[in-house]
Amino acid sequence: MNFFDSCRNSLPQDQHAQRIDAFARFEASGWPTPALESWHYSDWSSLAEKPFNIAKPALDPVFAPDRAQPLALVALDPVQTATSFALDALNRAFAKQGVDKTIDGHAQIPFLITHALAGEQVMRHLRHRLALSAGSRATVVIWDAPGIDDSDTLLTAVLTLTLAAGSHLTLIRVQDADARATRAMHLKAHIEADATLEMIQLDFGGARVRQETEITLAAPGARFEQTGLAALTGKSRVDQRSHVWHAAPRCISRSSARLLAAGSSRAILNAKVQVQPGAAKTDSETRIASLLLSDKAEIDAKPELEIYADDVQCAHGATFGQLDEDAAFYLRSRGLSAAEAQSLLTQAFAQTALDRIPLPGLKNWVEQRVSTLLVANAA
Amino acid sequence: MLVIENLFADIGSKSILKGLSLTVNAGEVHAIMGPNGAGKSTLAKLLAGHEDYLVTGGSVSYRGEDLLAMPTELRARSGVFLGFQYPVEIPGVSNTTLLKAAVNAKLKHEGKPEMDAGGFLAFVKQKVKQVAMEPKMLQRGVNEGFSGGEKKRNEILQMLVLEPTLMLLDETDSGLDIDALKVVADGINALRGPERATVLVTHYQRLLDYVKPDFVHVLAGGRIVKSGGPELALELEEKGYGWLEAA
Ligand SMILES: Nc1ncnc2c1ncn2[C@@H]1O[C@H](COP(=O)(O)OP(=O)(O)O)[C@@H](O)[C@H]1O
Ligand SMILES: [Mg+2]
Numbered sequence: 159m160n161f162f163d164s165c166r167n168s169l170p171q172d173q174h175a176q177r178i179d180a181f182a183r184f185e186a187s188g189w190p191t192p193a194l195e196s197w198h199y200s201d202w203s204s205l206a207e208k209p210f211n212i213a214k215p216a217l218d219p220v221f222a223p224d225r226a227q228p229l230a231l232v233a234l235d236p237v238q239t240a241t242s243f244a245l246d247a248l249n250r251a252f253a254k255q256g257v258d259k260t261i262d263g264h265a266q267i268p269f270l271i272t273h274a275l276a277g278e279q280v281m282r283h284l285r286h287r288l289a290l291s292a293g294s295r296a297t298v299v300i301w302d303a304p305g306i307d308d309s310d311t312l313l314t315a316v317l318t319l320t321l322a323a324g325s326h327l328t329l330i331r332v333q334d335a336d337a338r339a340t341r342a343m344h345l346k347a348h349i350e351a352d353a354t355l356e357m358i359q360l361d362f363g364g365a366r367v368r369q370e371t372e373i374t375l376a377a378p379g380a381r382f383e384q385t386g387l388a389a390l391t392g393k394s395r396v397d398q399r400s401h402v403w404h405a406a407p408r409c410i411s412r413s414s415a416r417l418l419a420a421g422s423s424r425a426i427l428n429a430k431v432q433v434q435p436g437a438a439k440t441d442s443e444t445r446i447a448s449l450l451l452s453d454k455a456e457i458d459a460k461p462e463l464e465i466y467a468d469d470v471q472c473a474h475g476a477t478f479g480q481l482d483e484d485a486a487f488y489l490r491s492r493g494l495s496a497a498e499a500q501s502l503l504t505q506a507f508a509q510t511a512l513d514r515i516p517l518p519g520l521k522n523w524v525e526q527r528v529s530t531l532l533v534a535n536a537a
Numbered sequence: 538m539l540v541i542e543n544l545f546a547d548i549g550s551k552s553i554l555k556g557l558s559l560t561v562n563a564g565e566v567h568a569i570m571g572p573n574g575a576g577k578s579t580l581a582k583l584l585a586g587h588e589d590y591l592v593t594g595g596s597v598s599y600r601g602e603d604l605l606a607m608p609t610e611l612r613a614r615s616g617v618f619l620g621f622q623y624p625v626e627i628p629g630v631s632n633t634t635l636l637k638a639a640v641n642a643k644l645k646h647e648g649k650p651e652m653d654a655g656g657f658l659a660f661v662k663q664k665v666k667q668v669a670m671e672p673k674m675l676q677r678g679v680n681e682g683f684s685g686g687e688k689k690r691n692e693i694l695q696m697l698v699l700e701p702t703l704m705l706l707d708e709t710d711s712g713l714d715i716d717a718l719k720v721v722a723d724g725i726n727a728l729r730g731p732e733r734a735t736v737l738v739t740h741y742q743r744l745l746d747y748v749k750p751d752f753v754h755v756l757a758g759g760r761i762v763k764s765g766g767p768e769l770a771l772e773l774e775e776k777g778y779g780w781l782e783a784a
Binding site: 485487488494496502506509510 | 585586587588608609610612613614618619621624625627628629630634635638639642643646678679695699
């Protein structure tokens with residue numbers, strides 16, 4: 159039985175007509191393939207042959223590194239705005255729940271959204287909405303947790319974010335899905351005057367992962383700061399696409415990503431900044447650094463810049479490298495094994511991203527995660 | 538301790554060492570001088586195990602073992618230390634991390650237990666004092682943003698911590714002010730002893746005023762072309778190398 163036949167009859171009963179309609183739209187477009195303009199590198203068409211069942215409700219695993227306050231899932235508002243996400247219709251057809259939260263004031267404890275799934279060939283679809291009111295501050299962790307049994311799962315999530323004037327959100331996304339998992343997440347953020355979205359994106363797992371980020375810097379002084387780290391092994395494949403629109407004057411965007419690929423993994427990052435007419439005094443910088451740890455791994459990193467305004471300051475760049483051999487020799491000349499040298503240098507490569515993680519427990523956890531991943535890779 | 542016999546080595550298609558022989562016994566200090574491009578750093582890095590050099594002839598034994606058959610890290614754990622002419626900067630790997638990993642690698646090789654964190658820190662702090670470095674530099678990346686002199690002090694710090702048997706110091710004295718030069722010389726002298734040996738690559742008599750060599754050699758054209766006592770260094774300082782190369 160293929161995907162569409164297997165789940166056609168499991169559409170939730172509420173808002174049934176809209177769901178049938180959304181499902182039909184998804185079936186018509188099909189799973190994304192490189193034929194889609196923004197899916198150059200990923201082909202998910204084989205998922206059409208795979209049946210998935212809707213996951214049964216289960217307790218979320220505990221996020222251990224830091225104290226965090228889970229955000230409750232609530233029934234979805236029937237009115238949903240469509241996004242450019244290629245899986246939007248699929249998500250719309252099945253999503254029954256999501257976080258719907260407006261944050262006021264200064265939240266001291268980080269909020270937590272857990273994306274977890276257990277069971278073989280099960281799927282889950284979530285649709286979240288987060289808003290920060292003017293002047294508020296918060297940290298939100300979205301944790302894509304590993305399952306207990308390394309199973310084949312599918313999860314899609316859409317997150318709509320609105321940051322009102324002067325608010326500040328630190329959004330940390332930790333993607334640590336199982337080696338056979340499929341994950342797709344679409345984030346759409348609207349940032350108002352003098353508000354800041356600081357985003358930290360950490361990717362470690364997943365067989366098929368798609369991360370989309372669409373940011374609109376909508377009013378003067380809006381700011382977006384992104385730090386990314388992907389440390390991939392095995393057959394993991396993570397395809398990230400981020401698009402930042404500078405739609406108003408005097409906005410700032412900073413994006414710094416570190417991509418590490420070992421085994422026969424593949425990391426893809428397309429980071430586009432578009433400066434729209436009238437967005438004078440835009441200040442934007444995109445840096446991508448890639449490090450291949452195996453000749454079977456692959457990294458495709460592409461920063462893009464489109465400027466339709468005058469008086470802007472924009473920079474972008476991508477560096478690509480193997481480990482520094484002189485540094486490796488230096489470490490070995492002090493008695494460290496080649497594997498230890500490689501592990502330390504790789505950790506060092508990731509460190510600039512790790513240093514940006516504001517939660518001490520999580521930072522420590524990620525450091526351990528990167529180093530064990532590298533040790534396993536070296537062995 | 539170190540016996541180099543008729544060594545030939547290439548880098549790429551270029552032959553650099555052309556029949557070099559040198560014997561260093563325990564307890565001795567040898568100075569190697571010679572014009573730029575003579576192959577001094579090549580010799581030093583080759584002895585430390587750098588893989589860019591291809592040995593095409595000759596042999597090197599270290600304490601009776603075939604040094605050339607040992608991988609770099611094993612040479613280090615067995616007591617060979619190279620103070621680099623140009624130490625690399627390694628942002629993201631702290632000096633402490635490196636020192637700890639290096640000490641533990643050596644202890645493990647010797648079949649001894651690792652140092653506990655407290656003991657290690659106290660040991661390193663004392664060595665840091667000896668080379669007059671700021672303790673907070675330990676937390677920085679290896680040589681990251683260090684001045685030329687600080688990098689050389691850091692080499693000496695690593696040497697003091699590792700207590701090697703054979704010290705190969707490649708122009709550790711170049712570009713140092715007098716205070717830093719004294720630190721370097723004191724470091725070398727502190728480790729000097731009947732069980733250890735030192736090979737100093739230098740351009741200047743200055744260092745040899747502080748670290749008295751037993752032998753001075755001239756390396757030119759990939760070979761040792763002349764050997765003598767400390768007085769040879771003075772003669773070289775006066776006359777340069779031209780008269781030797783012509784000979
Ligand atoms: N990586 C390299 N590739 C080609 N030639 C090199 C390389 N490294 C050194 N050389 C050459 O080898 C010769 C010896 O260099 P080196 O050992 O550094 O000399 P010294 O330390 O005596 O000044 C020089 O001619 C130098 O240009
Ligand atoms: Mg040299």
